[in-house]
Amino acid sequence: QDPTEIRIQWYSDGIEGEVMQDLLDRFEEENPDIDVVLDNVAYQVIQEQLPIQLASGRGPDIARVTNLKEQAQHWLDLRPYLSDEQVAYWEENFGNRFDWMREDGSDAIPGFLTQLTMVGGFANATLFEQAGVEMPGDGATWDEWVEAAAQVMESQGTAAAFAIDRSGHRISGPNASFGANYIAEDGSPAPIDDGTMEFVTKLVNWTNEGLQLPDVWVSAAGTTYRSGADDFINAQIPLLYSGSWQVANLSTTIGDAFDWVAIGSPCGPAGCSGLAGGAALVAIEYTEHPEEVARVMDWLASEKIVREFSERTLFLPAHAGIVEEGGLEFQSDDPNVPPALDRFVQASGETLPLADQLPAWRWANAYYGALVTRISQAMAGEITLDQARELMDQDIADVVANANQ
Amino acid sequence: MVTAPLTLLARIVDPPLRLWQRWTGLNGMAAFFLLPNMAIFGVFVLIPLALNFVYSTTAGTNILLRDRSYVGAEQYARLLDCANYLEPLTCREDQFWTAASNTLVFVIFQVSLMIAVSLITALILNREIRGRSFFRAVFFFPVLLSPVVVGLIWKWILQRQGLLNLMMVNLGLEPEVWLNDRFYSFVATIGVSTWAHMGFYTLILLAGLQAIPKDLYEAAEMDATPPTRVFRRITLPLLGPNLAVVLVLALIRGVQIFDEVFVLTGGGPGTSTLYLTQYIYEVGFASLLRNPGLAAAASIVMGAVLVVLTLAQLSLSRRSERAGER
Amino acid sequence: MSNMTIRQFVGQRRGHGGRWHWTDIATWIWLIGGTILMFGPALWLVMSSFKSPAQLAEFPPTLLPYAQETVMVEGYDDPLPLYTARLEDGTTAELAEIRRIGTNSQMVDPADPGTRIDVNIADRTPIRSIGFATGNYVEPLVANDFPRFLWNSVFVTVMATLITLLTNSMAAFALSKYRFRGRDAVMLLIVATLMVPLSVILVPLYSVVNFTGLLNSLWGVILPTVATPTGVFLLRQYMLTIPDELLEAARMDHASEWQIYWRIVLPLAAPALAVLAIFSVVWRWNDFLWPLIVLSRRELYTLQVGLNSYAGELNVQWHYILAMTVVTMIPVVLVFVFLQRFITTGIAGAGIK
């Protein structure tokens, strides 16, 4: 009998596709009755085409997705296909993140995070050293970090002091640190509050003063994602606020050019929060072979495989057991990498309640979109901050209104 | 050659077609010639278009039509709700109006530039110069690049530490952060899109130039006509039908500009290079907003405006077209 | 060519006997300027496709791909990178770096592996030579199912182009050479549909393809694209310039309408057909968005789909994308070079008084 074919739709930011292929080859060796095909696609496909397929009741058997919550109704509940023992394993190790990927109130096991991402900053240690500026330590505030980076900028003549990726997701941790709350009591979006505005105001001012690199935020419209990583890699900015996924990238592209460190998230009055996130491997409800899918998923979620995957891809694992146990041997000879990853693991413990809620909150994207769109306009001088606040509220209300129709 | 089987095929289909022709006359033949194209066209263009219109009357975030709720003209009302149409911020969908006015200005400049540049290039490439095929390939080359790569190349050239600034520094000039400047960014989107597509239009015009009978140029030469007048009075009018293609296509593609601009400026700085298609894309597809109904409505408004523009343009070129119908 | 007039307005040098007319000078300025502007960035693209990821991200960019020079130094297992370093006494020397700690670089003279020299990193510059990161090309070609993708792409491109040329030219023929009721309406409809960007009707189109059962089939990629309004419009406008009298002559020669189309109109429209063929090849070959929708199975991927999997969420592996852009461009360039000759085989006008 022909082996059952299972298709995984997969995108790659780096080498994880190759690693996964490698692992799957091994799986097929162990399970000759299942043929797993890895369909490597662009992220765009996952974002734009997969939803269409899913809505028509089609799609692959398994997919690696980031838009976890909104499409939760399309994920297959693996629970019926797993043994009790397996269910226990899943709940124990991945249980705290299931809410990110299932509909509110459901107890489904749709999949697991291949990768936990943690928003946080990077500093160019060499630039700081050359400028003779002391790097602020743990617990330093945003103001202190920006101040220090500004000194480096002056001294080293860099283009700007720092950059935050152009993304509503990135600034939501800092917003939380400034006391922001997005979520109203009934779970719907709350109006933009003063906490949010406080950080946003700072950000706009920093940009106007030339401290934050305008190329990232100002030079784009709408919800376009822009990263400041390239400028950091080229030592154009001493400080970058991005996230853990950059570690592998920084390692390959910076190489030996300078030393860099992960700094976690600077603090605000309410805390020093970043934001967690991640990509998950989920089973698709429309599969014709749920049993086999469950077997593949369970195999991939096994501790040994998750560990190997993380070690080779330099991703943060989202496996509670592994995190607890520690001792991951990240496969990199770059001395900057292990401490950076460690710092991110540490940062994941410093998140504020809002930050913990956001990944599983239905309206997070509406909020992110409004934030990034309007803040950029304010930075460009097209609208005032007050107008931005109004418009953000309106944008979010529009999305909610439309979604509820 | 590859044409051999085709020739055979053409011979085989001839006898039945003769019968058909005898039976239905010229109108039947016209139907026959139109049919394959219109059938495919109907299924894969017209039906989706009609569906798109249906989308524009629905709301919600669901993708499939059957899951969506009908709201009538609500999306249009939302789009067109404006206190002062000249002031985008007074509109409910301020980004739509910003994008629309940006697009209008963009199209006016880009289409003029595009036509001028590709016409000049076509005229030059039509001359008997040495290395003509090489130069043709040169000017056509960018058309082969995907818009994303085009955007990327020019971003590398124009960005803060890009090639252009590098050259300016080497020449002793002050570098400039081009893409942070509203004016330069706008100019860059015009320049880059022209760069990327002019080869396309140049080819069309080149083919059109070939269709102009040579003896007319000889007659004009006997009349001692200055080159500029030859161009205005003979080349331009006789190029009419092909120029109409270029104009219409340039117009349409100008309005639909997206990928390369998206990569190059992302619509910035601020919203200064935010064009309609990016708006539609964001509203309809970017995961953060997802309002396919509104996007469909916007696309239909855009299409309607384009149809009107094109019709105006085509009726203007009717006269030259009739001259072409020799 | 025997024809002087063409040479004059469209031709070589206007002045004869070696004199240059201003139009000649303008022509060459345009051509040379154009070559630099059009070809320069593209050439740079080719060069960049040989750069390593680090080099790609590098500011300021270099024209050529460079690689750090290394030497084997006695006592070290791996080759060490070479630098020109300014020493404390003001002299410069070529040294190999052992490691860098902070702003301090530990270096060694390859000729004298025994002594270590400390140099501030600001005082050293790497020695680099031109080096091609051929891995950008090799890795995707090896890793991906390249021959399969290539075949799919070729199949889609060839079939789509042939069908496009056939159906579009037939429709254009009807729309330019027959007078029937509703002709203008059909023309208008075709032009009107030009207005809608594909990305906008993606979802309805998906539904239609889904309905016709063409999902995950190469024909699902081919068919929706072949009825391009652009092609019909382009050909129709060109055919307008073909004298009707030739068609009449053929009718007197007892030619059926099909033969008139096939043997008179098609050859005379060769320049426009060549243009459309070039466009069609370029479009179909580079198509990305549409195949993405229809094809979700790896064995059906076209090159563009297959190779675009290097665009991730947070990072894009530009070095691969550039290299593959260059690779995929080559066949199209060849097609262009082959077809462009037909554009200038203008024959219209002769034969008619």
Place this chain on the structure above:
Amino acid sequence: MATLSLKDIRKSFAGIEVIHGVDLSVKDGELVVFVGPSGCGKSTLLRLIAGLDRPTSGTIELDGRDVTGVNAADRGLAMVFQSYALYPHMTVRQNLSFGLENTRMPKAEIARRVDEAGRMLEIGELMNRRPTQLSGGQRQRVAIGRAIVREPSAFLLDEPLSNLDAELRVTMRAELAQLHERLATTMIYVTHDQVEAMTLADRIVVLRGGRIEQVDTPLGLYNQPANLFVAGFIGAPNMNLFPATARDGQAELPGGLRIDTGPGAARDGKVTIGIRPQHMHLAEAGEQTLEGRVELVERLGAETVVHAVTAEGTTFVTVLAGQPEVAMGDTLHVTPDRGQVHVFDADGQRVARD
């Protein structure tokens, strides 16, 4: 093998009627020549017969069948276009064989016919050239060749020899006559060449402004032109027309020459007297003469055309054989051949004199 009949054919272009009700029937195997001033509608009529244009009203019958609505391709005629309309992308050979290939004729037969036409038209050596590489006359011959290889039931020829030299024209004319005889095809032939019209035609149709003026055999037209127009149009140089007033059955020409108007004409009233230039001779002594001062002498070698003006200011032309010694300013005395004088009534209609 074709008879043709046109019934009240009218044709308008953009509302302007250019053919005003033409009736004509052509017998099988007949060779009919259309003549008429430039722009009178000859080509238009030919195109209507061919089926390339549709008449605005009226019917066209071929072999008794109404073909008014039938397509050109299905009428089975062949046509030589005034503008040639050669296929520019084909060689001469391909131009010639195209029509035959359409009828699925065996290759060998096509080659034979094409070669034969090439020989007949003296374009055998040009077979592999494109139309652009041919001289005007060579193109015209290809256009003729394209029609004749088809050996159709009827030919339509629109000024087919206009661009050929005299010698070739004579040869081609003879070839066409032979072909006509051999194939017994119906031919409709437009020409401006009087010699061609006179020698080839079974009947000549004289058109003017979209109307038929007269249909007759060549000599019928020449000898009995129905009206002033036909009289003036047929024969080169034109017939001399002298307006005169008849009195008592006699009209007086300028200079006093008197001509009997004949029994058919009103005995009194306005008439026009027509005398062909060839029907005058230098007056012998005692003859009644027409007298004029020589204004222009055109020496054609075999004959000499003398333009003279009478004392009353009337110009007349006379053709003298050979190269007589006549110079400008001389006074010319000529006598008309009385038997050859034409009389037209006030409406321009011919009056029989005997």
Place this chain on the structure above:
Amino acid sequence: MATLSLKDIRKSFAGIEVIHGVDLSVKDGELVVFVGPSGCGKSTLLRLIAGLDRPTSGTIELDGRDVTGVNAADRGLAMVFQSYALYPHMTVRQNLSFGLENTRMPKAEIARRVDEAGRMLEIGELMNRRPTQLSGGQRQRVAIGRAIVREPSAFLLDEPLSNLDAELRVTMRAELAQLHERLATTMIYVTHDQVEAMTLADRIVVLRGGRIEQVDTPLGLYNQPANLFVAGFIGAPNMNLFPATARDGQAELPGGLRIDTGPGAARDGKVTIGIRPQHMHLAEAGEQTLEGRVELVERLGAETVVHAVTAEGTTFVTVLAGQPEVAMGDTLHVTPDRGQVHVFDADGQRVARD
């Protein structure tokens, strides 16, 4: 105002030479007619003079200035194209005024000239039509009009009247002659019409296969054709040429008629005797005759062309005035006018007889 001189002009197309070294000089104000068989190079020569093509070798001088490398636009000539080359997108009026507008002539003057040309060419009512809406002859007239409104220093006319009817052709010919006189312009005129050539030309250039055969005045050519080719080419119908053998200064024609070969010819040897069809008359009793059976009678009205064949099988043609009663199969007895007989030697060159 232009003199023209061609020196050893050669022209090849793709390696094949079609003009083989032509020398010619045209005086200011002269009207030179080019005649020659179809494809002999007339149009090519005209295009070279116009500057539309460049000669492969040789020089062209205009008013003494070498213009071989000068563009057509700078030579200041006007040309009527054999293919008309009308601007299809312009009305007749625009076609006519286009060339004048190039010279920045005042609008009123342009309108005046265009209207005048329109009147002269009888196309005044078609001024607002496009070329597609014209008949063949009307198009040709527009093409002529386009050249003449320019009033250039020299005209090049390539078969300008070929598509006009006889009457119009006569009128146009006269108009052109007048124009030539009024403007005193140099004209080079290609035609296949013998009458046109004879009446218009100051000198006629006879071309054959890219070479000049003879240049002379019209009557010079007619009366003293330099060789067999010219003799055969000039005059319609063609001169009858009888190959014969001279013996003792006398050549014998078929049927026994003897002709003096004259003092210039070898007394013995091969000669050719040429007699124009017009230079024979029906034999009167007792005259030595040329005898033949009538094969074909072409009745042109004013004259009758009779084709006959001698007992030896030689065909000859004779033109008889009027409409004599000759029928096919009759035996024809004609006598050549002895003074008009031409003798050619073995190389085909003319031999003077007196």
